[in-house]
Amino acid sequence: MKDKLNVALIFGGVSNEYEISCMSAANVYDILDRKKYDVFPIGITRQGRWYLTDATAEQIRADKWLDADNRVAFIPPDRSVRGIYVVGGKNIKIDVAFPVLHGKNGEDGAAAALLALAGIPQVTTTMTSAALCMDKALTKTVCKAAGIDQCGWETFYSRDLKTDIGAAADRAEARFDYPMFVKPSSAGSSVGVNKCSDRATLEAALLEAARHDFKVIVEEYVKGAEVEVAVIGNNVPHASVCGQIAPSREFYSYDSKYKDDNSELYIPAHINDDAALRVRQTAVAVYKATDCRGMARVDFFVTDDERVIFNEINTIPGFTNISMYPKLMAHSCVGGSELADRLIELALSEDRV
Numbered sequence: 635m636k637d638k639l640n641v642a643l644i645f646g647g648v649s650n651e652y653e654i655s656c657m658s659a660a661n662v663y664d665i666l667d668r669k670k671y672d673v674f675p676i677g678i679t680r681q682g683r684w685y686l687t688d689a690t691a692e693q694i695r696a697d698k699w700l701d702a703d704n705r706v707a708f709i710p711p712d713r714s715v716r717g718i719y720v721v722g723g724k725n726i727k728i729d730v731a732f733p734v735l736h737g738k739n740g741e742d743g744a745a746a747a748l749l750a751l752a753g754i755p756q757v758t759t760t761m762t763s764a765a766l767c768m769d770k771a772l773t774k775t776v777c778k779a780a781g782i783d784q785c786g787w788e789t790f791y792s793r794d795l796k797t798d799i800g801a802a803a804d805r806a807e808a809r810f811d812y813p814m815f816v817k818p819s820s821a822g823s824s825v826g827v828n829k830c831s832d833r834a835t836l837e838a839a840l841l842e843a844a845r846h847d848f849k850v851i852v853e854e855y856v857k858g859a860e861v862e863v864a865v866i867g868n869n870v871p872h873a874s875v876c877g878q879i880a881p882s883r884e885f886y887s888y889d890s891k892y893k894d895d896n897s898e899l900y901i902p903a904h905i906n907d908d909a910a911l912r913v914r915q916t917a918v919a920v921y922k923a924t925d926c927r928g929m930a931r932v933d934f935f936v937t938d939d940e941r942v943i944f945n946e947i948n949t950i951p952g953f954t955n956i957s958m959y960p961k962l963m964a965h966s967c968v969g970g971s972e973l974a975d976r977l978i979e980l981a982l983s984e985d986r987v
């Protein structure tokens with residue numbers, strides 16, 4: 635009898651976070667213990683083609699996996715396959731899937747939905763909570779109902795922005811002082827996020843965000859430390875220690891995340907014990923309010939007067955070399971291959987339902 639589990643590692647995808655996904659997946663590929671798992675990496679190209687790939691972690695990290703030996707293959711919703719359908723080859727049964735698909739067409743619930751149809755357990759949250767957490771406006775509405783402290787925000791529809799940008803900017807200005815933050819409701823890695831200091835930058839930012847999503851949010855600017863918590867678990871979630879990001883640029887933009895090495899991470903965060911405890915408790919409250927399963931990274935601002943303000947939650951957090959989720963978990967004693975083991979255990983656990 636085979637004692638190893640077959641794990642499908644799914645990466646890439648039709649998302650503007652494709653490259654980040656490759657970097658994350660390479661690290662997950664490295665930490666999956668080959669004594670316990672036979673790992674089947676499936677790459678999805680930017681255009682949405684699926685391949686079972688023989689690429690090494692290095693090739694995946696550098697987005698060179700298409701140079702490797704690849705076979706056309708995909709996970710069909712048909713439960714008689716319950717795994718990978720290899721075109722012109724033998725199907726592979728999968729015990730558990732590890733989708734590392736950041737952003738659209740993955741983290742937004744699409745991956746969870748496909749795997750649910752296929753009858754394959756998977757390490758990320760459910761379709762419903764993934765979709766909820768991907769949409770910042772919806773997340774805020776649910777968290778408001780749960781009594782979680784957040785900054786002020788306004789929601790706009792891209793259609794309205796395109797027809798009357800002046801009216802939209804008037805509405806934002808009536809509500810908030812400059813600077814304001816503008817972001818697509820559903821995006822990630824700071825794509826389409828802008829800090830605006832005047833009317834001209836506000837209008838430009840609204841239109842830019844409208845190119846990424848049909849919904850756009852404007853937020854009041856929060857001055858505070860950026861603090862992140864890794865949460866793991868199903869019905870009884872655990873919060874890691876707090877980590878802090880000191881961005882190299884004016885805010886934690888895409889470039890400051892991935893294009894330069896000057897952003898600093900502090901673990902534990904440079905906040906006092908009482909604030910850290912409240913951040914961790916709120917992280918669990920957000921996780922529960924959004925019905926998360928498996929894992930999530932929950933992000934906050936902590937102001938000088940120690941207000942803990944929830945910013946956003948990521949249900950497929952980054953696993954890149956600079957990413958907080960695995961670092962925070964390692965500081966909380968679940969590092970490296972143990973983290974992968976724990977996530978797989980949670981995916982297969984009866985406590986999942």
Ligand SMILES: Nc1ncnc2c1ncn2[C@@H]1O[C@H](COP(=O)(O)OP(=O)(O)O)[C@@H](O)[C@H]1O
Binds near residue numbers: 815823933946
């Ligand atoms: N309201 C805000 N006040 C101050 N800074 C903000 C605010 N919203 C976002 N930021 C900055 O922009 C970055 C990206 O915004 P975020 O909401 O985290 O979007 P993403 O999902 O793209 O990571 C944050 O890490 C932070 O540096």
Ligand SMILES: [Mg+2]
Binds near residue numbers: 823824933946
């Ligand atoms: Mg963020």
